[in-house]
Amino acid sequence: MIRFEQVSKRLGGxxxxxxxxxxxxxxxxxxxxxxxxxxxxxxxxxxxxxxxxDSGRVWVGEDCVSEARGDNLDRIRERFGFLFQSAALMQWxxxxxxxxxxxxMKKDMSDDAIDxxxxxxxxxxxxxxxxxxxxxxxxxxxxKRVGLARAIITDPEIILYDEPTSGLDPVTSRTIDQLxxxxxxxxxxxxxxxxxxxxxxxxxxxxxxxLNEGKMVEVATPEEFVKSKNEFVQGFLAAQYITxxxxxxxxxxx
Amino acid sequence: MGRNTLLTLRNTGIAMxxxxxxxxxxxxxxxxxxxxxxxxxxxxxxxxxxxxxxxVALFTGMILALQTGLELRRFGQExxxxxxxxxxxxxxxxxxxxxxxxxxxxGSAMSAQIGTMTVSEEISALEVxxxxxxxxxxxxxxxxxxxxxxxxxxxxxIIGVVGGAVVGQTQLGVSITxxxxxxxxxxxxxxxxxxxxxxxxxxxxxxxxxCHQGFSTTQGAVGVGRATRKTVVVSFLIILTTxxxxxxxxxx
Numbered sequence: 022m023i024r025f026e027q028v029s030k031r032l033g034g035x036x037x038x039x040x041x042x043x044x045x046x047x048x049x050x051x052x053x054x055x056x057x058x059x060x061x062x063x064x065x066x067x068x069x070x071x072x073x074x075d076s077g078r079v080w081v082g083e084d085c086v087s088e089a090r091g092d093n094l095d096r097i098r099e100r101f102g103f104l105f106q107s108a109a110l111m112q113w114x115x116x117x118x119x120x121x122x123x124x125x126m127k128k129d130m131s132d133d134a135i136d137x138x139x140x141x142x143x144x145x146x147x148x149x150x151x152x153x154x155x156x157x158x159x160x161x162x163x164x165k166r167v168g169l170a171r172a173i174i175t176d177p178e179i180i181l182y183d184e185p186t187s188g189l190d191p192v193t194s195r196t197i198d199q200l201x202x203x204x205x206x207x208x209x210x211x212x213x214x215x216x217x218x219x220x221x222x223x224x225x226x227x228x229x230x231x232l233n234e235g236k237m238v239e240v241a242t243p244e245e246f247v248k249s250k251n252e253f254v255q256g257f258l259a260a261q262y263i264t265x266x267x268x269x270x271x272x273x274x275x
Numbered sequence: 276m277g278r279n280t281l282l283t284l285r286n287t288g289i290a291m292x293x294x295x296x297x298x299x300x301x302x303x304x305x306x307x308x309x310x311x312x313x314x315x316x317x318x319x320x321x322x323x324x325x326x327x328x329x330x331v332a333l334f335t336g337m338i339l340a341l342q343t344g345l346e347l348r349r350f351g352q353e354x355x356x357x358x359x360x361x362x363x364x365x366x367x368x369x370x371x372x373x374x375x376x377x378x379x380x381x382g383s384a385m386s387a388q389i390g391t392m393t394v395s396e397e398i399s400a401l402e403v404x405x406x407x408x409x410x411x412x413x414x415x416x417x418x419x420x421x422x423x424x425x426x427x428x429x430x431x432x433i434i435g436v437v438g439g440a441v442v443g444q445t446q447l448g449v450s451i452t453x454x455x456x457x458x459x460x461x462x463x464x465x466x467x468x469x470x471x472x473x474x475x476x477x478x479x480x481x482x483x484x485x486c487h488q489g490f491s492t493t494q495g496a497v498g499v500g501r502a503t504r505k506t507v508v509v510s511f512l513i514i515l516t517t518x519x520x521x522x523x524x525x526x527x
Contacts (some may be wrong), residue, residue, distance in 0.1 A: 068401050109400035111392075123404040125308070126411060171404075235427040 022047055022212070023068055023179070028087075030063055031234075037063045039235035040077065047178075050205050050212040054257065056218060059232040061215040062106075065181050068213065069101050070094060081179075101128075102210075104222035106184040108164040109120070110156040110171075116143070116153040120171045124261075134177035140183030142170040162193035169200060173208070179259055180204065181213040186221050194218065198225050219261045231257065290487040293409055294479070297417045297486075300410040305418060310407025312411075316419035320381050320429055328376055332431040335372050336438025338359055344447040353447045357457030361432075361438030365466040366526075369432040371518055373424065374477035378510035382485040385416055386506035390499040398490070413486045420478030426475035431469075469525045476521065477514050484510045 023045040030038040033252065036124060037060040045051045053061045066072040067079045070200050072116045079087040084097050121139040123266055130138075143149050146166040156164055172180055186194035202225050205212055216222055222229050222243075229246045231239040234251045241249060247258060307311055338392065344356040389412055392398050401408045441447035488509070490504040 066399075071399050071402060097403040098403055101403060103400065105400055106397045107395055109396040111397060123406065126404075126406045175404075245351040 022080075022082055023211075024080040025064070025067070026078045026080065028064075028067060028074045028079060029073050030067070030072065031059070032063065036070060038067075038074070041235070041237055043230060043237055043240060045209050045211065045213060048205070049186060049227040050201065050214065050225050052214045052216060052222040052229045053232060054216060054222050055228060055232035056257075057217075058237050061232055062183050063185055064232065065213060065215050066246070068097055068181060069103060099175065100178045102175065102177040102180040102182065104165065104168045104172045104182045105183055106187060108156075108168035110164060110167060112156050114155075115152070116148070116154050116156070116159070119156070120174055121169060122171065123175050127217055132147050138174065139170075142174050143167075145203075145241050146170045147196075151272075162189050162196070165189065165197060171195075171212075173204060176208070177210065179211045179213065181210065182216075183215055185214060186218050195224075197221075197257070201225050218256060219263055223263070279524070281342065285330030286487070286491070289491075290483050293413060293487055293490070294417075294483045296407075296409045297413040297482075300414045302417060303410060304414040305430045305486060306360035308494075309415075312415040313418045314400070316415045317423050320377065320416075320419045321423040324377060324380055325430070326428065327380065328373065328431055329434055329503045330425060331372055331376055332369075333438040334367055335431075336435030339368065339435070340442035341446065344443065344449070344463055348447060353443075354449055354457055355465075356439060356443050356447065356449060357511040358461030359488045361436050361458035361462045362441075362466055364432045364435040365462055365470045367470075367518070367522070369435060370424075370428045370470045370473040370477060371514070372435075373428045373431045373474060374481065374518075377424065377478070378485075378514065382481040382506050382510050383503045385485035386488045386492075387499055387503045388467075389486055393490060393492045394495050394498060408490070413482070416486060417479065417482045420464050420482040421475055423515035424478030425445060425471045428470060432470070437480040438499040442463070450497075465525070466499050469521065473518060473521050480513050480517065481510050484513065 025043050026043045028038050029036065037058075041060075055061050055063060066184060066229065067074060068081065068086065070089060071233045074087050074153065077087075078085050084093070086094070086096065086097050089097055111122065114122065117136065117139050118125075119134045120142060124135045124138065138148060140152065142199065143152060146169050148166050148170065150162065150165060151159065151165050151167065156167070169185075182214055185197050185201065188274070189197065198221050201212055203213065204210055212225075214225065222245070226243055228240060228242055230237055231246075231251070231254050239249050239251045246254065247263065249255065303309065339360045340356045343359045344353050347353045347355055347359075359472045389398075392412075398408050400412060440451050443454045444451055485506045488506045492498045492502040
């Protein structure tokens with residue numbers, strides 16, 4: 022369980038998070054949507070203490086991550102996988118070494134065992150053939166999938182996705198969505214997804230939260246979200262041509 | 276104190292903490308499992324720089340021999356270029372020229388690489404994976420600098436002395452035998468050891484400045500360029516001042 026308690030954050034003189042409160046339950050796919058600069062990625066970074074709140078607390082289970090230091094912080098972070106918007110792959114390492122990096126640096130495993138696990142995770146994201154390639158040889162969608170394989174290599178309890186489908190074509194975006202959903206179903210992980218893409222949010226989210234100017238203006242299931250009376254939610258839905266429930270229902274049943 | 280002074284003191288403190296952390300992680304990073312990271316950095320530091328080092332060292336020795344030789348010839352003492360070139364190379368020019376070249380080539384590359392990683396969230400990715408960025412990135416570079424700088428400096432010294440011998444033979448009429456006899460007569464072990472000590476300290480300075488500038492990078496590509504330039508400028512300044520202080524310490 023992840024819990025935000027009265028979290029506020031100011032960046033560059035601007036309030037990005039304004040006394041935010043919400044709880045994410047284990048096993049759910051919690052999607053955070055909102056306009057650019059609304060505080061979505063900032064919220065995500067607070068969960069692994071890449072950023073610290075100016076006030077308030079962030080809890081991961083019984084641990085207060087916003088006050089954790091040293092080995093305690095490492096222990097909390099080991100419960101997470103993180104797919105960055107740019108995938109954040111090490112450019113000089115090949116795909117296999119990128120995916121296996123957390124194991125090589127942290128675990129006492131043989132190289133053969135690591136390679137076997139890496140191949141297994143690459144197969145899960147349909148990239149088994151890419152082991153020897155370097156990030157520069159991959160498309161944007163492939164890089165994201167490598168990033169996802171790296172995020173799940175340590176079998177984390179929680180996976181954070183920062184704009185997983187941004188910059189991708191619709192077909193590749195849906196492939197990433199299916200992977201996220203598959204991981205929740207097959208591995209039972211808790212997923213927190215930050216996205217602009219409401220089609221994606223409605224397809225994979227068990228709950229959707231809308232951030233606007235640092236405030237959480239709506240938290241609802243997809244069914245409730247499309248029926249929300251909130252003007253920001255309605256504006257966001259209309260901007261992506263989601264004016265009926267048809268689109269997401271089809272995506273969900275597919 | 277002015278704002279810039281406080282900022283400089285703060286950055287120095289952060290860089291020193293990073294350096295202590297990197298030293299503490301040396302045993303971990305030279306273990307069999309991670310040794311290849313160190314070897315890779317050693318290769319980049321030493322082998323990749325040999326071409327430019329050779330040219331600079333050769334011409335440094337040749338210029339030293341020519342300038343001192345022409346002056347000494349006025350007094351009929353040109354045979355002393357052997358000791359002049361060797362002593363100056365061992366004590367000052369060897370470690371100094373090596374450090375400048377390594378700071379400009381390897382140090383700037385280190386800073387650019389880590390800076391790019393910082394702005395493209397790769398450092399954040401390491402932190403989230405609970406991998407210490409200092410351990411993973413700084414320690415191998417520090418070890419590479421500490422181990423390779425003395426070796427490259429010895430190479431620079433040899434090439435510089437050879438350059439001086441070539442000029443002595445071809446332009447000043449000093450035979451290679453006379454040149455070498457004179458060199459070995461006046462150069463002392465202390466000159467070599469002080470030079471090697473300088474090279475190790477210069478290596479630590481370059482790795483520290485480059486990595487710290489890399490981690491401090493902000494504002495995308497412009498920031499990477501700024502960090503690279505600052506790495507070269509700050510390294511040069513610290514190398515110069517530290518070099519003087521070490522010389523002062525050992526040669527009163």
